Amino acid sequence: MNNNEFLQRVKNGLKHSSERRLTLKVFQVIKNFLQESDYIQEFKFPSSRFLSESLGISRDTIEKAYELLENEKLVYRVKGKGTFSIPSQIPRTIQEESNFSLPEQLIQLETLFFDQNLDFFADGMPEVRNFPFKKWYDTEKLALEQNGLNIFLKDNTQGLPLLRQEIANLVNTQRHSRVQPENILIVNSTQQALYLCGRVLFHPNDRVIMENPYYSNASHLFKMMGLNIHYCDIDAQGLMIERCHHLTDIKAIYVTPASQYPTGIQMSMQRKKEIVAYARQQNSFIIEDDYDALLLNRSENDAILGLDSCQRTIYIGSFSKYILPSLRMSYMILPSALVDAFTRYRNYIDGSAPSQYFQTILGKFMQRGYYAEYLTQMQRIYHERYEAFIFYFHQYLSEFCFIHEHSPAMQVACYFKENLPDELEESLVQAAALKNISLTRLSQFYAQHPSYGFVLGFSSLNPTEIKSCMLQLHGLITTELKRVNNIIVP
Numbered sequence: 001m002n003n004n005e006f007l008q009r010v011k012n013g014l015k016h017s018s019e020r021r022l023t024l025k026v027f028q029v030i031k032n033f034l035q036e037s038d039y040i041q042e043f044k045f046p047s048s049r050f051l052s053e054s055l056g057i058s059r060d061t062i063e064k065a066y067e068l069l070e071n072e073k074l075v076y077r078v079k080g081k082g083t084f085s086i087p088s089q090i091p092r093t094i095q096e097e098s099n100f101s102l103p104e105q106l107i108q109l110e111t112l113f114f115d116q117n118l119d120f121f122a123d124g125m126p127e128v129r130n131f132p133f134k135k136w137y138d139t140e141k142l143a144l145e146q147n148g149l150n151i152f153l154k155d156n157t158q159g160l161p162l163l164r165q166e167i168a169n170l171v172n173t174q175r176h177s178r179v180q181p182e183n184i185l186i187v188n189s190t191q192q193a194l195y196l197c198g199r200v201l202f203h204p205n206d207r208v209i210m211e212n213p214y215y216s217n218a219s220h221l222f223k224m225m226g227l228n229i230h231y232c233d234i235d236a237q238g239l240m241i242e243r244c245h246h247l248t249d250i251k252a253i254y255v256t257p258a259s260q261y262p263t264g265i266q267m268s269m270q271r272k273k274e275i276v277a278y279a280r281q282q283n284s285f286i287i288e289d290d291y292d293a294l295l296l297n298r299s300e301n302d303a304i305l306g307l308d309s310c311q312r313t314i315y316i317g318s319f320s321k322y323i324l325p326s327l328r329m330s331y332m333i334l335p336s337a338l339v340d341a342f343t344r345y346r347n348y349i350d351g352s353a354p355s356q357y358f359q360t361i362l363g364k365f366m367q368r369g370y371y372a373e374y375l376t377q378m379q380r381i382y383h384e385r386y387e388a389f390i391f392y393f394h395q396y397l398s399e400f401c402f403i404h405e406h407s408p409a410m411q412v413a414c415y416f417k418e419n420l421p422d423e424l425e426e427s428l429v430q431a432a433a434l435k436n437i438s439l440t441r442l443s444q445f446y447a448q449h450p451s452y453g454f455v456l457g458f459s460s461l462n463p464t465e466i467k468s469c470m471l472q473l474h475g476l477i478t479t480e481l482k483r484v485n486n487i488i489v490p
Contacts (some may be wrong), residue, residue: 007054009033013105022057027063032083034074043085045075048282070292120437120469123411123457124292126321130381135370136361143360154352156282158343159186159331163363166333170366171317174294177216177306177333185332185342186353188292194240194331197252197287198225200341206251211239213445215261215289218254226252231447234260236405238267241278245322252285258293258301262413262445262455264406272304279312286313292321292410294375295382301407308374311335319362322375329354329362335401383408388463389456396470401453401479411457413442420481425452427480437472 013029027213030045037043042291043049048066052059063144066083069075143151158164164181171179194217202208204226210219212231222229232244239255253275257267278285288304305315315333334342346353353359365371386408393403393414401414416424425441432439442453456473 003050005049006033006043006046010051010055016343023061023064023068026055026057027068028294030069031072031074034069037456042087045083045085047082054203105318120472121439121456122460123440123455124321125457125460126323126325126410126451127378127381127460128324130378130403131323132370132374135368136365139365139368139370140361143357143364147360155354155356156347156352158184158339159353160356160359160363162367163359164331166363166366166371167317170294170371171305171315171333173292175303175306177303177315179333179479183333183336183339185339185346186359187330187332187346188328188350188354189320189330190316190318191217192287192350193220193330194289195349196332196342196345197285197453198222198227200338200345201285202227202251207247207249208251209239209241209244209247209253210447211255211260212447212449213262213442213451213471214447215254215256216445218289219447222254226460228267229447233449234263234265236265238265238271239275239349241271241274244278248282250282250284251427252287254287254289255304256289256291257304258290259407259409261289261291262411262440262442264409264412265404266301266407269300269302272302272307276304276308276310276312279308280310284312288313288315290315290317293317294322295379295410305333311337321369322378327358327362329358342372350356382410384461385458385461385463385466388466389458390469392463392470396474397477400481410459411455413451413453413455415442415451415453418453421484422452424477424480424484425454427484428454428476431476435472435476 003034008028010029013032014025017025017029019028041358043068046054048062050057051057051062057060066075066077069083070077075083075085081230092249131212161181163183163186167184168179168181171177187196198221202222202225205228207230208222209232210222212233215357219229230244230247230250233240238257238260239253241253244250255267255275257272257275257370259266275286278284286304286308290303291299293303301313305313312331312335314335315329317333319327320330332342362371389412393401393412397414400420401416403412403414406412407420408439416422422443425443429439429441440455442455443450445455461469
């Protein structure tokens, strides 16, 4: 390649670059040129003067870009001779694909985890457009001023004392419990919390009770760990634990009582007390997954944690669904006897607690009252969106589906009416996928007696967007119903 060809490549690259700082723009364009060209032979670059005059850019800018390239060992410079690329020592080879045989349980995970559409009924996705970023930035600045470089160090403790104290205050106030900071463990996610439960508490073939329908991430995880899961049906009051009295050697009961997933049923106080009594009788743990209890300001919804006087309850809470999904911050409230074991196992698999940097910012964000203020604001917004969802559901989907009685939640389970074929569910999922839309099948959450339909999340959509998605879904159902039944739908 000669200098004219190189110059044309650089001009085209500069034209399409989104980088606003000119020195970095020139540096990135030439860097991309080198990486894409994969030179085996040495290439002499045009002089900084020639490149400056040809591009209409100051010579100082070109010199700084060449210096950045030299720092990354992409070029070397010889005084009085010029700037040269460093020849690649490894020639480009044709890549051949290898056929690997993956374990069956890993293949099953492909259907469990998928990229959701943020603009189409994404299940469990919070609204981020209303987040008070200015207050977050101010808190970040304060954290750096007060804590200095210490917040960038690893944290091998249960978590920062400030954050654990603020979580204890939150749970005690909002969930009517009596939590001490010493019983709180900071983890990366709800899924990590469940993994820790599986590794610390259970052995293969231990028996665990789960709701039917169930939270699929927990069910698949426990199955992969070789646990023996007994799925117990629910009714309008929640888990029917009385149907499990014939069972023995129950190691744990996993429940989502504040808002049962995926039905949205709020467990009655009587059922919560029955579960506590059952766990005492069986000498079992209760794993209480409180994934969205604070989002819609539900009344008369005390946590099981506050009803359990025998310290059998492991409470799991998350910040990912409340503020920023990428924050990756959750917590566990553990019986005193389990705190040390869970902390050591978390450090074993992760090396430390989640980022001390983000722990510090979040703790101060809560301490300054910003988190409670934002939570109150979002409870109002989510309730408005829930009402909009119900309104547009009756307008556009009620001819095909119905909704069981439930408490307002971040997602709504929509059930096919009896006259619709069960096959329509899978057909809809496939048709939606062709439009790059991911629909969540309702039947996948049932171990027995499945219901068909879909689970729709609305919390990340404003009322206008909810209406638009309802119209799209109405069109999809109408088209697929014609195809499946081979009839014309009026």
